[in-house]
Amino acid sequence: MYYGAAYYPEHWPRERWETDAKMMQEAGINTVRIGEFAWSLIEPEPGKIDFTMLDDALNLLDSYGVKTLMCTLSRTPPPWFYEKYPDSPNVNENGRQRGPGHRYAICHNHPGFIKESKRIDKLVIEHYAGNRAIAGWHIDNEIGSGNSCYCNTCRKTFQKHLKEKYKTIDNLHQKWGTHFWAFSFSSFSEIPLPNNGNGANPALFLEYKRFLYKVNVDFAMHRYSLMKKNDPDKWVTTNFQQSRPDHTDIFDLSKALDINGTNFYPNGAHEFGLDWTRGTRGKVLILEQRSGAPHWQEETEPGMMRLWAWRSIAPGACGINFFRWRPCRWGQEEYWHGILPHSGRKTRRYDECVRMGQELKKLSPVIEKTSPASDTAIIMGYESRWAMDAVIAGRNAGHLSVLSEAYKIHEVLMQKNLSVDAFDPHEDLSKYKLVIAPRMYLVDENIKNNLTSFVENGGILCLTAKSGTVDECNTIVNAPLPGLLSEIAGISFDHYGALSKDIKLKGNSGVLKSQDLCASHWADEIICTTAEVIAEYEEGWHTGIPAITCNSFGKGKVVYLGTVLKEDSLDVFISWLMELAAVKSILETPEGVHAYRRTCEEYALTFVINYSDEVKKINLDSEYENAATCEKVKHISVEPKDLVILKR
Ligand code: GAL
Secondary structure, three states: OEEEEEOOHHHOOHHHHHHHHHHHHHHOOOEEEEOOOOHHHHOOEOOEOOOHHHHHHHHHHHHOOOEEEEEOOOOOOOHHHHHHOOOOEOEOOOOOEOOOOOOOOEOOOOHHHHHHHHHHHHHHHHHHOOOOOEEEEEOOOOOOOOOOOOOHHHHHHHHHHHHHHHOOHHHHHHHHOOOOOOOOOOOHHHOOOOOOOOOOOHHHHHHHHHHHHHHHHHHHHHHHHHHHHHOOOOEEEEEEOOOOOOOOOHHHHHHHOOEEEEEEOOOOOOOHHHHHHHOOOOOEEEEEEEOOOOOOOOOOOOOHHHHHHHHHHOOOEEEEEEEOOOOOOOOOOOOOOOOOOOOOOOOHHHHHHHHHHHHHHHHHHHHHOOEEOOOEEEEOOHHHHHHHHOOOOOOOHHHHOHHHHHHHHHHHHHHOOOOEEEEOOOOOOOOOOEEEEOOOOEOOHHHHHHHHHHHHOOOEEEEEOOOOOEOOOOOEOOOOEOHHHHHHHOEOEOOEEEOOOOEEEEEOOHHHHOOOEEEEEEEEOOOEOOOEEEEEEOOHHHOOOEEEEEEEEOOEEEEEEOEEEOHHHHHHHHHHHHHHHOOOOOOOOOOOEEEEEEEOOOOEEEEEEEOOOOOEEEEEEEEEEEOOOOOEEEEEEEOOOEEEEEEO
């Protein structure tokens, strides 16, 4: 497995490099990520290229058994670039520009940036292609972050893109509904960017999101092709920014990668992000795993750096790179702590790094062959997120957000020790028993067909409120809700709205019958066509209206949840769904302990992680082998902030 850290040789005197390399070797580090912000050192003046510094660092590290994951350089153009192209800085929604010494500061549609960044990235790729010290390639850093730009170049490029897509302005008028608030244009050149704060036309808003993300995908694809042409035997990755940022559809971006990669900074990052960035690929490389923290965040508790890294491996990470080897003594991130402290001495996080390195050396051969085997999936489209973001506002905005619904559901599934894959709704669903689609707001024909064939073939699909509301132009469907999904859901309704207070529900099925259930924030006024009522409202004028329904369709079923369930009720509802779909927890564990599973043809590994401060004793469901000690066990005792890996 890849094990290492982000390393910046340019931050330290050469005399230090060998000490670092020796310490890395001692810790079992085999790969470091290098170079992403080094453009101004490689090309201090236009055209004056000097790779000596990187060459020397790479060679020295390689002599200690540490390979390099080489990044392309275009993330931070040097100051001369800004002098040469004064109109190249990215313009944010409020018209503010950044400049040298920042990152995420350049307009990616600027012809000067396109030309110079392609040139420098090509030089790096050609220079290091075939080099034995290189383990693989890393495109840029956090592709798409800060790339959303509202400058004149972007506006003109966007207009060109719209013209190619819609062909005639009348076609665009019809699709966008521009007769509302005088938004019809006499030509494409009048179309503005959606940067006038809240309230841009929803179709314009969605289309600009699509346009911006395609720029990021094209950017990555160009680098990927160059890497594959020059260095075909090496793999290519990049670090997706977890699940919260929505600037780029990572499933489209992953077409420019051999291995999905991501950053994982607990506790800020939601665990959903690990399943999301792994997607359907079975593995994800952690390119920035939290070690220390910046000084405005709680210090990393001793032991947690290692435990969080294991937490990433348990659901599918194929390698860990900590951020970062050693914190800088200068610059904007001088307080972003790393494995080593500022002084460069060996302290407690280095000891954890060594411990983890030893553990990985022993266990990697067993772990490497395995990947998570999930029969449950969460599907979520970026297009639904963008489309919904254009219109949600007010008191209930947070509860209607696609992402927060996905987070809530994922959290409950994790509490129940289920292995979950999370990905885009266009992907193949055939291997899953249970698919949950939180707020599938935008549904096109492809999504409809994919969901329909999943259910026809016996899958259990769960939809939640606001599904099927808009088409691919972010225009509300000309039909009862949930639009294209009405038939499979066996329901059809026209009225819905926010709730001003919580409402009790009466459950009619299985475990839902015996529990108190409570709805909040939202109610669809569902009318069943062929579906049966699973729970209904029990208070006020909503009494008797279905809140949860279930429809048999083909060999499968579609469950529709037309409200937002309170926490405990969501827990009960998910238990009910699990029973319906016959999906089972990996293992029963006490509070504070979670189980994750990775499998291969010959065996399954169960990672039992104790996040609590107490020793936890667990009676296992059968006999396992402790993967670290090879002992046969039927009961285990997991130390606080520690884990046991079971093999069977
Ligand atoms: C990441 C970024 C790194 C560093 C890190 C600090 O998002 O890729 O370069 O800034 O955050 O947490």
